[in-house]
Amino acid sequence: MRKRIRPLFFISLCLVFSACSNIKYLPAGQNLYTGATVRINPDSTGKITDEKNVKGVLESKTRPRPNTSFLGLRIKLYIYNLAGQPKKSKGIRHWLRNKVGEPPVLQSQVKIPYNNAVLASYLISQGYLQAKVTGDTVVKNRTAKAIYTAETGDRYTINKITFPKDSVGIASIINSTSGQSLLKVGNFYDFDVFKAERERIDNDLKQNGYFYFNPDYLLLQVDSAIGKHRVNIYVKVKEITPNAALKPYTIKDITIYPNYSLRGDSSIRASKPVLYKDFIIKDPRNTFKLGVFDRLVFFQKGELYNRRDHNQSLNRMVNIGTFKVVKADFLTDSAKSNQLDVNFYLTPLKKNSLSFQVIGTSKSNNFVGSEVKLTQTTRNVFRGAEKLEISASGGFEKQIRGSDQTQGNSYSITGQAKLIFPRFLLPFFKFNSTNAFIPKTNILASYQILDRVDYTLNAIKAEFGYDWKESIYKEHVFNPISINYVRSKVVDSATLFAKNPSLRTSLENQFIVGLNYNFTYNDQVNQNKRNNIYFSGDLETSGSLVGLFAPKNDKGQKSLFGTALSQFLRLEGDLRNYYKVNKTVIWANRLNVGFGYAYGNNKALPFVRQFFAGGSSDIRAFGSRLVGPGTYIIPDSLTFRDQGGDIKIMLNTELRFKLVSMLYGAAFIDAGNIWLRKEDPLRPGGKFKANKFIEQMAIGTGAGLRVDASFFVIRLDVAFPIRRPDLPNGPAWVMKDIAFGSSTWRKQNLTYNLGIGYPF
Incomplete structure (x- = not known):
């Protein structure tokens, strides 16, 4: 009982000490502000819709915000006070006080009347047109808390919406799209919806040529005098709207300056223009082929201006990756004209550039979890906005078990050349995409060396394919031609293949x-969403078509140049979810599943296409590629210990939270395993069985620290197993064996994972 009481006593003592220390340093006569509480209709029985959420929004709008806290401790304020007043504007004390610490938020900084007005304004905007808010402060032990009382009254609903009656001009367009209105009879009065409705109408008008119109020219009059807590809404165009905004415009001249700079402005403007279709090109240096602009500019001479063409043109010019500055000017000859001249000013990026990247990877068949990459980029190679990238990269994956036993290390060196065309190269067919993203054709060649203790793999790859974005969230990559030549060198291969013949077909030299x-679907670009989703799905086939024509070698295998041809089908899906608990806490989850089917020449997937479990970005409590298959126990005598399989199921859950500045923490649980599609006598218990796979999952847990500097992340995770599938008596929970105080247990169970980037 005493052992349980002591930790609680210690924690309580820390809380009291921290609170007392923070108050001790307050200026004389001042109180520490600890935050605000909002009470909604406390003196009546009336409940409002979604009261909990409204209360949270109101409290978030109060100012100032109190000092940040973690588990009730105001750590940043404590550090600020602990650092004291440094005598110099540099050094550790200055850094702690001004960069890590946080000054106290005082009661004197709270402006009650201002907050009353802000909260009442928000409630009115949500339809509580009779809302009133009053606030006061409560002081206790030199801490002050603000309490705001909101009397909302009834929430108003929309009774009727009236649009302009005219049948010509702007009014006719507003009327014709009224069926798409965001304002609905019976819905609550909501000022945010009113603003969105004005923007919707403005967008419809822009699509019909009304270039100079803007949402401020629309008036939504609200009549709340009809009674029964209802309102009538009248949509009108303001009488002060300028004439230029009341008429549609057509496109006249389209002039493009593809090599524009302020320094050479006068000479470029004075240069001889080149007429190409509907475009006037002013490019005295002949920097680009004229056909490039067919894919960049969506306007056509003589058509009505519309916002879609405007946005897509600008987006394409930005997304093509060739220009550092993109600007569009729209001009009219006179106030009476209804025509627009369009000028596009494009400033190219430097032809050559060098970049350095730090990358974290987490593919299930990848041997390397992190890498650094140096890339030389040459732009506009053939004057068609092409891009040539030549890169060299080196990577590592490192795990340390116990105090001195290193395991699962792998290293890689890769050289790669990639030529990117900003269009689809398709024989006998011209494909014109109409969205904002540039489709790409990629030609790639690479050479990679993967090195581990037991083996070295050399891989030569050549690919031809296409990359296109369906939308800001969806991307497709299709390589109809993919050629890989894999050459392996295994330590003591004769002994290895004698003990395990099935490894020969997966590790021997082969063509894929x-x-x-x-x-890929990824909505993480939408930072305003509380719940983000990432999904990546992969399909790969090898040997299906080529295998019909490939000759057989002396072993009876379909082959190319005497080397065996791999024949398989491989599927993999990776689903991730990122839920923002609050601004500093994210709950991340991942489900990774894979299935491989080998046929023809192959009894098993090639080693470089197999699924593996365990590692720094996988099931972190277990050695890299040392989990499974199934309940198979790896003998101590086996020198080649990496275990691959045909099927993989993995689940990860991780709570990520900010500690201080760039330092983040994490607590996680990983579960998963790999299995064989068919029984292997040399690996008993490895076959996948639908009624057994859940109980055969390896499970580990742990915690980690991350230094997140936005442009790179360094990660250290410490993990240990809580369920093992490879025990002599079968899978079992091992939580009862946890003994952090035992050096033997720590050496046998704690696994340290060092990596770059987040695990997923």
Whole structure:
């Protein structure tokens, strides 16, 4: 009982000490502000819709915000006070006080009347047109808390919406799209919806040529005098709207300056223009082929201006990755004209550039978890906005078990050349995409060395394929031609293959010739969403078509140049979810599943296409590629210990939270395993069985620290197993064996994972 009481006593003592220390340093006569509480209709029985959420929004709008806290401790304020007043504007004390610490928020900084007005204004905007808010402060032990009382009254609903009656001009367009209105009879009065409705109408008008119109020219009059807590809304165009905004415009001249600079402005403007279709090109240096602009500019001479063409043109010019500055000017000859001249000013990026990247990877068949990459980029190679990228990269994956035993290390060196065309190169067919994203054709060649303790793999790859974005969230990569030549060098291969013949077909030299496709959905670009989703799906085939014509070698295998041709189908899906608990806490989850089917020449997937479990970005409590298959126990005598499989199921859940400045913490649980599609006598218990796979999952847990500097992340995770599938008596929970105080247990169970980037 005493052992349980002591930790609680210690924690309580820390809380009291921290609170007392923070108050001790307050200026004389001042109180520490600890935050605001909002009470909604406390003196009546009336409940409002979604009261909990409204209360949270109101409290978030109060100012100032109190000092940040973690588990009740105002750590940043404590550090600020602990650092004291440094004598110099540099050094550790200055850094702690001004960069890590946080000054106290005082009661004197709270402006009650201002907050009353802000909260009442928000309630009125949500339809509580009779809302009133009063605030006061409560002081206790030199801490002050603000309490705001909101009397909302009834929430108003929309009774009727009236649009302009005219049948010509702007009024006719507003009327014709009224069926798409965001204002609905019976809905609550909501000022945010009113603003969105004005923007909707403005967008419809822009699509019909009304270039100079803007939402401020629209008036939504609200009549709340009809009674029964209802309102009538009248949509009108303001009488002060200028004439230029009341008429549609057509496109006249389209002039493009593809090599524009302020320094050479006068000479470029004076240069001889080149007429190409509907465009006037002013490019005295002949920097680009004229056909490039067919894919960049969506306007056509003589058509009505519309916002879609405007946005898509600008987006394409930005997304093509060739220009550092993109600007569009729209001009009219006179106030009476209804025509627009369009000028596009494009300033190219430097032809050559050098970049350095730090990358974290987490593919299930990848041997390397992190890498650094140096890339030389040459732009506009053939004057068609092409891009040539030549890169060299080196990576590592490192795990340390116990105090001195290093395991699972792998290293890689890769050289790669990639030529990117900003269009689809398709024989006998011209494909014109109409969205804002540039489709790309990629030609790639690479050479990679993967090195581990037991083996070295050399891989030569050549690919031809396409990359296009369906939308800001969806991307497709399709390589109809993918050729890989894999050459392996295994330590003591004769002994290894004698003990395990099935490894010979997966590790011997081979060609992987086929196609691959990847679909990615990622809405993380929308930072305003509380719940973000990432999905990546992969399909790869090898040997299907080529195998019909490939000759057989002396071993009876389909082959190319005497080397065996791999024949398989491989599928993989990776689903991730990122839920923002609050501004500093994210709950991340991942489900990764894979299935491989080998046929023809192959009894198993090639080693470089197998699924593995365990590692720094996988099931972190277990050695890299040392989990499974199934309940198979790896003998201590086996020198080649990496275990691959045909099927993989993995789940990860991780709570990520900010500690201080760039330092973040994490607590996680990983679960998963790999299995074989068919029984292997040399690996008993490895076959996948639908009624057994859940109980065969390896499970580990742990915690980690991350230094997140936005442009790179360094990660250290410490993990240990809580369920093992490879025990002599079968899978079992091992939580009862946890003994952090035992050096033997720590050496056998704690696994340290060092990596770059987040695990997923």
